[in-house]
Amino acid sequence: MGHNRDLGYVKAFGKHLKRLRLAKSLSQEELSYKCVIPTSQIGRFERGERSPTLNTIRILAEGLGEEPSKLLEFKYKVKRDL
Template identity: 50%
Template sequence: MPMYDRAEEINKLFGRKLREIRNSQKLSQYELWLISGIATSQIGKIERGTGNPTLATIVSLARALKVPFDDLMPRELLKD
């Protein structure tokens, strides 16, 4: 089953992980913007699960938070 049908769920899970990691590093969305270059409005949308982050955005966030991609990508997405 293509994951397109689960894009909403995937984006929500990713958003929750992003917020979790950002909070664990005691960073505001503004501070994450300063480090990643991703606008706070976009960060907010992604965290609410309504953004549809592209590869470049995911890379920017992982670099800024200094976490491997696997940490940002919810592992449950790899299971059926």
């Protein structure tokens, strides 16, 4: 079980968040305005530098007009600890 410090998943989430935002033709500023989350913070989420809380995932989903579960619908392969 790849464990807690698996930053790969947070990076994969960030790429997926960006894909969803671009699919809605939203800029980071527009999503930031909709979610009342600083643009800089959205940038950190998209680069996988910051992991959103559960509630922030819900707010991002609401800003994108999606269900929260959609934000976790991406492929990810856990790198097993060797």
